[in-house]
Amino acid sequence: MVGIIVVFPNKDNATNxxxxxxxxxxxxxxxxxxxxxxMNYADSVDEGIIVCGYKLKDMMYSELREYLPDRFEMLLIASQGKWEEGLASGVMGLTMPIKAYDLMNTLQMMLQNMDRRRRKRKKTIKSRTPEQEALIRKAKELLMARNxxxxxxxxxYLQKNSMDSGTNIVETAEMVLSIMNE
Structure with missing residues (x-):
């Protein structure tokens, strides 16, 4: 789940x-x-965006960025003078005074980028080791011979049972082999 966390030293600004x-x-x-x-809120979500000011009550934005996991991005809202040193990696910035239109567009862009990265991670094919392939082949051969x-x-059959039981196909093949070889 993607979460947006708003962090400002002034509670009224954060609420607005x-x-x-x-x-x-x-x-x-x-x-x-x-x-x-x-950081407590960040622990409750898978990934997200932190919308924050330059200086918080207990730390600077750069310290918070260091403590956050890589799956979080940060949108810094600060005056132009605060950016002269440059921004930390994983941080985008908007200048004060902020326009609602710019805030919305920037957040939408960040959310789309996170969604694109999430889909890309899911697409990467999880390759099996030769031992796992052999195990699946052995289970299929046993099913072919006996049934x-x-x-x-x-x-x-292995795929369907794998999905029905909520296990991966390698574990299902192991179960088939242990049950049928008894």
Missing amino acids: IRNLLVRVGLNVTGVCTTGAQA NMTEEEAHR
Whole structure:
């Protein structure tokens, strides 16, 4: 789940930004005034975006960025003078005074990038070791011999049982082999 966490030292500023985000349909996980609170909220979601100011009550934005996992991005809202040293990696910035339109567009862009990366991670094919391939082949051969199935039917059987039981196909093949070899 993607969460947006709003962190500003002034609670009213944080609440106003949260209200703006909620009005346009974005899900805000939490509103807080310290980096420690933001890290607690970050632990409750898989990935997310931190919308924050330059200086929080207990730390600077760069310290918070260091403590956050890589699956989080940060949107820094600060005056142009604060950016002269440059931004830390994984941080985007908007200058003060902020325009609602710019905030929404930037957050939408960040959410789309996170979604694209998530889909790319899911697409990477998890390769099996030769031992795992041999185990699956052995289970299919056993199903073909004992149940008079074709290789395609045996594979489909393993896949279906794998999905039904919530295990991966290698574990299902192990179960078939242990049950049928008794």
